[in-house]
Amino acid sequence: MGTIKNVAVVGAAGKIGRPIVARLLATQLFTITVLTRDGSKQLAFPEEVIVKEVDYDSVSSLETALQGQDAVVSAMAFEAIDKQKSLVDAAAKAGVKRIIPSEYGNDTLNPKLATVPIYQPKIAIRELCEQKAAENPNNFSWTTIQNASFLAPDWTLDFVVDVKERKADIKDGGDVLFCATTYEDIAQTVAGILTHLEETANRPVRISSVNTTQNEIIALAKELGATEGWNLTYSNTGDLEAEARKRWAAGDHSDEVIAMFINRAFIGEGWGGYFPVLDNELLGIKGIGKSGLRDIVRLAMDRNSLD
Numbered sequence: 001m002g003t004i005k006n007v008a009v010v011g012a013a014g015k016i017g018r019p020i021v022a023r024l025l026a027t028q029l030f031t032i033t034v035l036t037r038d039g040s041k042q043l044a045f046p047e048e049v050i051v052k053e054v055d056y057d058s059v060s061s062l063e064t065a066l067q068g069q070d071a072v073v074s075a076m077a078f079e080a081i082d083k084q085k086s087l088v089d090a091a092a093k094a095g096v097k098r099i100i101p102s103e104y105g106n107d108t109l110n111p112k113l114a115t116v117p118i119y120q121p122k123i124a125i126r127e128l129c130e131q132k133a134a135e136n137p138n139n140f141s142w143t144t145i146q147n148a149s150f151l152a153p154d155w156t157l158d159f160v161v162d163v164k165e166r167k168a169d170i171k172d173g174g175d176v177l178f179c180a181t182t183y184e185d186i187a188q189t190v191a192g193i194l195t196h197l198e199e200t201a202n203r204p205v206r207i208s209s210v211n212t213t214q215n216e217i218i219a220l221a222k223e224l225g226a227t228e229g230w231n232l233t234y235s236n237t238g239d240l241e242a243e244a245r246k247r248w249a250a251g252d253h254s255d256e257v258i259a260m261f262i263n264r265a266f267i268g269e270g271w272g273g274y275f276p277v278l279d280n281e282l283l284g285i286k287g288i289g290k291s292g293l294r295d296i297v298r299l300a301m302d303r304n305s306l307d
């Protein structure tokens with residue numbers, strides 16, 4: 001399968017794209033080309049990063065940009081997942097050896113999750129990757145990254161438990177275990193895949209920095225001083241799913257409905273938000289343990305310093 005030297009990154013200015021570029025550069029193993037949309041808000045990348053403007057609606061524009069690239073890492077935004085169709089077509093045509101399409105979430109192979117409308121674009125892209133790999137078995141391959149929930153003071157903790165405002169909607173009793181992964185560990189996973197091509201070919205890799213529950217996060221916040229003033233509501237992810245399906249079918253594709261589906265997927269038991277078997281060791285993920293989780297809870301409680 002050879003080695004990977006030239007890596008094109010899509011969505012490099014995004015939430016998970018930025019740590020991925022930083023980690024790949026830190027390894028000093030890769031030459032990084034960032035693909036970005038014409039007129040997109042530009043981020044200042046280090047000078048060794050090559051930046052190319054592309055048109056995601058044009059396979060030929062992408063194929064030209066991908067000439068000479070060994071791998072494509074996509075951190076495309078959730079709302080633009082289907083734009084990766086031309087990216088996968090172009091990557092296969094340009095002779096790219098490995099593509100990591102934008103997943104970074106739950107187990108999209110989970111049969112329950114696979115029925116949820118918001119995951120269909122990601123599933124369609126993975127199926128296209130499977131098709132291209134079957135057509136070019138000696139050259140093209142893919143890996144998806146399944147990290148379940150992001151774990152960051154500025155994102156997940158607001159979504160799952162807002163420890164700064166001391167409020168949470170407790171789902172399914174609050175003791176359902178889910179995996180949560182830091183941006184740094186997701187970025188390391190990309191580097192791990194690109195240096196373990198054989199072991200990661202044509203499959204998802206499953207990672208987790210720490211496994212936790214909503215009630216554990218609240219308990220940690222209480223230990224850290226947030227003892228009183230909690231505003232807790234309670235819901236059932238089955239009810240959220242039922243309402244979301246009804247509203248989605250009626251044309252309501254709002255963020256509120258998307259969040260209901262995501263909550264079902266993250267926290268619903270057996271829905272693909274908890275991985276009993278992980279690829280952490282293969283990919284160099286050490287995990288953060290409970291003390292690392294406590295540090296993130298502390299940072300989230302002290303969010304003024306981050307805002």
Ligand SMILES: NC(=O)c1ccc[n+]([C@@H]2O[C@H](COP(=O)([O-])OP(=O)(O)OC[C@H]3O[C@@H](n4cnc5c(N)ncnc54)[C@H](OP(=O)(O)O)[C@@H]3O)[C@@H](O)[C@H]2O)c1
Pocket residue numbers: 010011012013014015016017035036037040041056075076077078079080083102103104105106147148149150156
């Ligand atoms: N598991 C979790 O908890 C979790 C949480 C959030 C996100 N995610 C997943 O992580 C992946 C990346 O999400 P993110 O939040 O990091 O992405 P993001 O910051 O919202 O956007 C990433 C990049 O996508 C590019 N892009 C290209 N075409 C676009 C279009 N038409 N509209 C908007 N952006 C476009 C933009 O780069 P250019 O402007 O340079 O083209 C943008 O910087 C997605 O698959 C998402 O579902 C998972």
